[in-house]
Amino acid sequence: MAETPAETFPAEDIDALRRVLDAVPHPIFIKDDQHRFVVLNQSMCELMGHRHEQLAGKTDHDFMPKEIADVFRRIDQLVLETDEINENEEFIRGNHGEVRTILTRKKRACLANGTRLVIGSLSDITELKQREASSRLLFDSNPVPMWVFEKSSLRFLAVNDAAVESYGYTREQFLAMTLLDIRPAQDADALRKMAGTKRDSYDTGQTWRHLKADGSLIDVIVYSQRFQYEGRAAAMVAVVDVTERKRANDELRRTREFLDTIIENVPAMLFVKEALTHRYILMNRAGEELLGIPRDELIGKTDYDLFPRDEADLFFMRDQEVLRADRLQIAEEETVRTRSNGMRDLMMKRLAVDSDDGKNKYLLGVAEDITERKRAVARIAHLANHDALTDLPNRPAFAERLNFTLERASSNSERFAVLGRVPPRGVGRR
Secondary structure, three states: OOOOOHOOOOOOHHHHHHHHHHHOOOEEEEEOOOOOOEEEEHHHHHHOOOOOOOOOOOHHHHHOOHHHHHHHHHHHHHHHHHOOOOOEEEEEEOOOOOEEEEEEEEEEEEEEOOOOEEEEEEEEOOOHHHHHHHHHHHHHHOOOOOEEEEEOEEEEEOHHHHHHHOOOOOOOHOOOOEHHHHHHHHHHHHHHHHHHHOOOEEEOEEEEEEOOOOOOEEEEEEEEEEEEEEEEEEEEEEEEOOHHHHHHHHHHHEEEEEEEEHHOHHHEEEEEOOOOOOOOEEOOHHHHHHHOOOHHHHHOHHHHHHHHHHHHHHHHHHHHHHHHHHHOOOOOOEEEEEOOEEEEEEEEEEEEEEEOOOEEEEEEEEEEEEEEHHHHHHHHHHHHHHHOOOOOHHHHHHHHHHHHHHHHHHHOOOOOOOOOOOOOOOOOOO
């Protein structure tokens, strides 16, 4: 005949054990080999909704539906016979009728007299399961490609639907691969170094290259967070494809480099000022050479920092006219005092330009040095009205008088002489 719980444990021992177990916040119970409750702590009693006196000596069949109680008994019996720890998730209804997820852990204990007991502890993992479900939903349904990989082997442990669709590998192919299989061979060392970092997460903004199933390369930015996945040190990764963005940025960079090259090699001076402050923010090489002012010294300065005040006042006034008119200024001649080229005559054009966002305005100027051209024009005009030999004015009259004198001298066998200015030494002498 089987012993009763009271015969297995004296009442005073049960009371002492209960007081100890009551200090534990998790529900704990002890059953004998007849599946009867021997000891339950206060948390377990509250979970079952009965006092200890009502539970002691009873079995699960006294409180639960038969199909559930049968499952508990089979597990208890397995623990008693095999001495294996059993962990099992179970569903129960809470005090308010809500379904709770309980993790039950059972282990066999043997007393000195050979009595076998089942010691069980319960943990309410409802919130944990809900968080896991939410995380799984965010992972599986996320439109951003994501995966989990093992830190030590770099092997894929899980991939979401977006990764399968984006990369073209099946889920089975992914789970048979490592991170090295989706990287160019030359990136392997950098990948191993990154994966071996001790940081919990990384987001360097660095662009990486990934291989898709069709062999094409894409540019991506990777975000990673370390965590434990099924007991293994792992990392969860989110991947953002920036291929098109990078291509556009590269194209923009090439365009800027091309424009910079063009601007630098334009033979005319080209500059840009901020409309609000009138400070130079760009000056090309031709302007630097014309003004004789190093670019580093010029950028950030205004005309008042670089030229005499009367000249700076004139430049400022004309800049303002263009900014107010918001149109191309009629080309005007301006005289500029340079550091190494003296006074230079410039043909200046100014244009007000808005930024892309419309918040800023700039002044674009193009200046052509016409000093030598003006000197050449003046020389031609001088020669048109002065004799090249004597440099005397009224050249047409002189030519007419000379022709007349020549004809008369030839007819009358006369002699004549022409008196003129002696050219400087080395000029016009043969």
